[in-house]
Amino acid sequence: MMRSNLLILLLLLPLHFLFAQKNALEDFPDGYSPEEVGKLIAYRFVYANHALHAGKWIGYPETFYWNGALNFAELTADEMLARFLQNRFELLFSAEKELLPIKNHVDLNMFGSLPLRLYRMTDDQRYLQLGLPYADTQWQVPADAKPEEKAWADNGYSWQTRLWIDDMYMITIVQTQAYNVTGDCKYIDRAAKEMVLYLEELQRPNGLFYHAPDVPFYWGRGNGWMAAGVTELLRHLPADHQDRPRILRGYQKMMESLKSFQRPNGMWNQLIDEPDCWAETSGSAMFAYAFITGVKQGWLNADEYTPAARKAWMALVDYVDERGSVAEVCVGTNKKNDKQYYYDRPRNAGDFHGQAPYLWCVNALLEK
Template identity: 35%
Template structure:
């Protein structure tokens, strides 16, 4: 039975006799702009959200789950008592999430008040045995509650998404008292059930339980200055307070800064010193400032018996409003604090406070905290895609970058760079956050690199974008990635990169893209050509395991558990190989000893793909099976590789490849790209199988999947370059 076509869109353009496309078809350039503009419009450059988090609350683990360690937290709890841990998650749309629970006692998971999972006795009594289950989250807020009941087997467990590196849920505290705060809250042990589970508008007060972590200072702590309770007394040290004030009068007006200090103090408004005193006391300072929001920084030194300050800004009898300095959410008031610093230190935050990274002090790195018990500010990634670090986005941003360069769209270049720099600028912070809190709220793959997917693709575009100017934190990211690929990634005895899982070891065609483009760019950046040599050798080694000589294509995976390749020429798997080989050949020195063999390999693979191009110009999900669906991302990768092969002279341009590349691109425009710039027919992210039906019937295509958007843009860019090159050749012949 023939497999039905699975594309979402219909062909909107009529074809004339002979297959010639209608001349009303939009230009290639306008097609690329539609795709790029739609993507940027749907994923605007929202920054990270900064939220407060209580460090003595529920923390993450190195495995990226939340650790509900109630045996340790409540050693006196009695058998049969329960603790409820609660949080909420926002979703922009209805979506399915895979969750995992590993518990050592009876546990029930509730979502929006309804039980969605109950543990079994097998899970409860077998350590390290986890249950996975799927839930459907509605659009809007979903309130989670997990009830753990103490038994002789233990009290608590670990809970989270199956892969937080890919599907991270930003859990926030429920209830009006902790609005905007990151993390979970939990009850003290209860006998019986909680009268009411949290929901929208719910309050901790009157809930019938005492909730932790503690959110209020004791009366004794409130009796001293805020810096005293945050840092203790530290002679010859200071801390920085940061807030913003909203001035309401038109134009320039007179205001008064009033307050008091427990020690030496300096106050800066908009970076200008407006008040300084070497002694404690009350102050009253006239100000002349423009309408608007102004940054206020206070440098407060530790006094002999106390430490802290108070500040207000007035216009006559009207007190001005304070706003959080870094627009953080979940704040008990407007002030954030940084320190302590020795008197000899002068951090940049004094004049230009920012949330963008750590600050060094003599006692080690420090970051902002607030006037609440054990509460710091942390960044949280709550965008669907912008500022996220993962490998499909590496290709997407590469496509946007090259489209911007080719079409002279500096806004697209700036967008791609801002996405990349959002990640790289916080890379050092992310590792510090992970060490302190277990599970960072940003850079989830970068923070725990344990496979090439986590680093190579995004690292490659990071280096490419760096050609437009320095990106904050990029050098440190690149060095860490290079070290991981060279020293940390699993390799066979001959140096071949491969994957080691808990139950299998295998080699994936995909990993040529996850390694080689980065290795090439890093070699050119640093002059360390050993990385280029490694890139070249990987192709020749992968060929030994994955090449299928009968069809001149590559198998998707070689499984060492079975001692054989899967022998299925998956479309995108072959696309990764040809795409990456073209990246390597474009920069590999002419005199490199492996270059002739690599060019022959490129030519062989091109012959293999040319013989299985579909009759509508596209290639199929399983390349040798025309009954499998036409797949967009592999088609785009083949367009990219063929166009480059012709232009760089690795292929004979008089032969079929020119027509194949143009026909494939025209097929993409007709069948995979609609008038709004949506990209259809992209195979979702994959596992692997020895069964071709897995690729045909389970790995179905998605709309606007990031595995395809960027490579479609890159394919279009290469077709533009190919057409320009062909025109130049023709002019040369006429001359």
């Protein structure tokens, strides 16, 4: 009888462990639940001022913060928040029309992902008509394009290709959203082709990415853009797509490296591989998003990555104040072949570069 009970217990252990792993990304103490944190951060956006690119147009940090808040409103069925966010966008059709980004740079074309997200929520054709040209013009070479831009286009890549790792969120997000709303495979094919190029050109043997070929440093948020971009692309890339195996390998190689560099407290550093560098929140949130999604989608071994994902989330929440402002966010950063430059970057609280990735984590935790 004892042997029989022991056998039953051994058979049930894997099932018990599976539930424990699942609950590790669902059950959080008071103050740490994605619903609580998400509400603080999402509603903060409603009352925030614009964060303009070059002082002229809606910038990418605001675009992604807005997108994250919309996704949170939809996941939590918060109709009031959704209405606030849509009303704010309505001004871009009228009084604030001049703030719509022009379509001549990778950091501006990504704006199209926002109206395309709104189109998926509302079926309002105005959003589709506004958003789709941002995806199309990434592949339409302007007359004044530089020779190197034309060369990229001649090989089937975006003329906005520049081999900065940041691009792998900026380009893939708008192309993926265009695919989601149109069903036209050319958009997802573009995103996948571009991702394979960046993986081949920029991923190092250790799985991480230099900021650019001429800047040999593992900058946190730069790698975060890649981690989030490849995660977002894999979420929407068809299972039988020819580039999926290559992209999944690159993602898994990166995640393995990130797990090895995670600090004992759950965070990652501004320069990932430098132990004396400071812990930075925006990149850490992007890595946490990639871990959470990978575990839930089955791309990562749950036994290994669930504890790392939970530890990251718990650490990240401690940087959020009672007004929904995220601290220790590296400011906007251009590439520079100078390691000290990355050490010395100023840190802000409430910077949209950090607010958006926190909502990505929130939404990933809430999604079933």
